Amino acid sequence: QRVMGFAVCFTAGYLMSFVSLKLIFKLVEGNPAPFVFMYTSGNLLSLLSSTFLSGPSRQFKNMFDDKRKTTSIIYLSTLGTSIVVCFIPLPALPKMGVLVLLLLVQMCASLWYTLSYVPYGRATARRMLRSVMSGDE
Numbered sequence: 001q002r003v004m005g006f007a008v009c010f011t012a013g014y015l016m017s018f019v020s021l022k023l024i025f026k027l028v029e030g031n032p033a034p035f036v037f038m039y040t041s042g043n044l045l046s047l048l049s050s051t052f053l054s055g056p057s058r059q060f061k062n063m064f065d066d067k068r069k070t071t072s073i074i075y076l077s078t079l080g081t082s083i084v085v086c087f088i089p090l091p092a093l094p095k096m097g098v099l100v101l102l103l104l105v106q107m108c109a110s111l112w113y114t115l116s117y118v119p120y121g122r123a124t125a126r127r128m129l130r131s132v133m134s135g136d137e
Contacts (some may be wrong), residue, residue: 002052009049016042030092032099036082043079043106068116075109078102 020038027035051059063072082102085095115121 005052006049009052010046013042013044013046013049016045018042027096027099030096032095033086036086036099036103039103040079040082043110047075063113068113071109071113071116075106075113078106078109082106 017039020035020042023035023038026032048059054062062068082099085098085102088095090098112122112125115125
């Protein structure tokens with residue numbers, strides 16, 4: 001039952017995040033709420049799906065251990081901030097810029113958080129990034 005709960009929530013969360021990309025035109029039109037809510041809800045659902053496997057207490061401990069604390073704080077902060085920015089009365093262009101930046105940081109933090117669970121995941125990503133940045137093949 002736990003594995004099934006994890007699989008359903010994880011899949012539903014990523015499907016919500018993926019389907020939210022259909023709403024990105026709303027963001028461009030100046031109505032970011034549908035996209036941001038769908039994308040953020042999908043990310044939260046996917047993140048919380050692992051509580052089915054480890055339980056909420058252990059999930060919280062894992063998220064805020066020394067290895068993942070900074071990434072978890074950045075990830076959760078950008079999730080919350082993106083929703084708050086939707087309600088701040090700003091002109092459409094600056095609001096869209098801030099939201100796109102927050103969503104990019106969310107994606108990077110999510111990837112970095114996920115790589116922390118893969119043996120040598122972060123080290124490999126660092127090596128690959130250095131190689132790309134230096135032009136080595």
